[in-house]
Structure formats: structure tokens, C-alpha cells
Amino acid sequence: MEDVNKAAVTRWMEVAWNQRRAEVIDELLTADSVCHADDGDLVGPDQFRDRQYGPFLAAFPDLRIQIEEMVAQGDAVVTRWVATGTHSQEGMGFKATAEPATFRGVTWVRLKDGKFVEGWQHSNIPEVVRGLASRAPA
Numbered sequence: 686m687e688d689v690n691k692a693a694v695t696r697w698m699e700v701a702w703n704q705r706r707a708e709v710i711d712e713l714l715t716a717d718s719v720c721h722a723d724d725g726d727l728v729g730p731d732q733f734r735d736r737q738y739g740p741f742l743a744a745f746p747d748l749r750i751q752i753e754e755m756v757a758q759g760d761a762v763v764t765r766w767v768a769t770g771t772h773s774q775e776g777m778g779f780k781a782t783a784e785p786a787t788f789r790g791v792t793w794v795r796l797k798d799g800k801f802v803e804g805w806q807h808s809n810i811p812e813v814v815r816g817l818a819s820r821a822p823a
Contacts, residue, residue: 687757690796694762695752697794697801702750702768705742710734713801721805744776745786760802763793772817779821786813 693713701709714730720737727733742748748770755764768788775781790808794801 686760687762689799690760690762690794691755691757693796693799693801694755694764694792694794698750698752698764698766701738702742702748707734707738710738713799715800715802718801719803720801721803723806723808723811740776744772744774744781745770746774747771760797761793761795763791765789765791777814777818779818782817782821784817784820786817788813 696709697713700706701713710730710733714733716729718729718733720727720733722737727736748768750766750768753765753767755762757763766789768790769785770788771785772782788808788810790806790810792804792806794804796802
């Protein structure tokens with residue numbers, strides 16, 4: 686089970702985010718899946734896509750996520766990751782800065798039958814975005 690769960694989380698990072706294949710969101714999330722993100726809870730694939738995935742990739746179209754370490758036990762997978770991208774498009778609430786950004790975080794996912802039931806994400810995304818916003822053109 687742990688190898689299957691690690692493969693699902695790897696698919697999430699590599700295919701949904703790095704390959705920009707949004708259909709993976711619908712494959713791995715259910716209507717009841719909850720993501721406890723830095724800026725509040727997201728329930729189901731539509732909220733995740735509309736409030737996190739879409740806006741983030743719009744602002745950072747070259748975003749790349751690298752898994753640094755992954756640990757699985759039972760139905761839980763914890764992933765330490767780093768993401769890099771350039772804020773080259775308007776998004777995240779302010780004009781493009783054309784500045785590179787590096788984000789670091791930890792995502793903890795609980796899975797059932799290959800689907801993400803609940804996840805917790807903690808990262809430095811809010812701090813990095815605030816820094817970019819302070820340097821954005823008027």
C-alpha cells in the first residue's frame with residue numbers, strides 16, 4: 686500500500702503540476718477531498734483547481750516542482766518539496782514582476798483507495814508572494 690500511495694503523490698507532483706495535466710486533479714481528488722492549505726481549506730477538485738492550481742500556474746507558467754524526500758507509512762505520505770518559477774504573468778493579485786521565485790514546503794496526504802482524502806500543506810509560499818508583491822510595478 687505504501688508504494689502505491691507514494692506513486693499517487695509522485696503522479697500528483699510530476700503529472701498534475703510539472704506536466705500541467707489538470708485531469709489528474711479529477712483522478713486523485715473526490716468531491717469530499719480536503720486540502721488544508723496555507724490560505725485556508727479547499728474542498729473537492731473544483732475549489733482546488735480554481736483557487737490554487739489555476740491561479741498559481743497562471744502567475745508562474747514555468748513552475749517546476751522537485752520532490753526532495755518522501756516518506757510513507759500506512760495511508761499517509763509526507764513529501765518535502767521545492768518549487769521554482771518566474772512570476773512572468775499577472776496573477777496572485779498583482780502585476781508580473783519577472784522575478785524568479787523559490788518555494789519550499791511539506792505536504793502530508795492521507796489516501797484511501799488511491800484517492801487523496803485529506804491533505805495538509807505548509808510552505809513559504811505566502812512569504813515569497815508577499816515579497817514579490819512588494820516589488821511589483823504599480
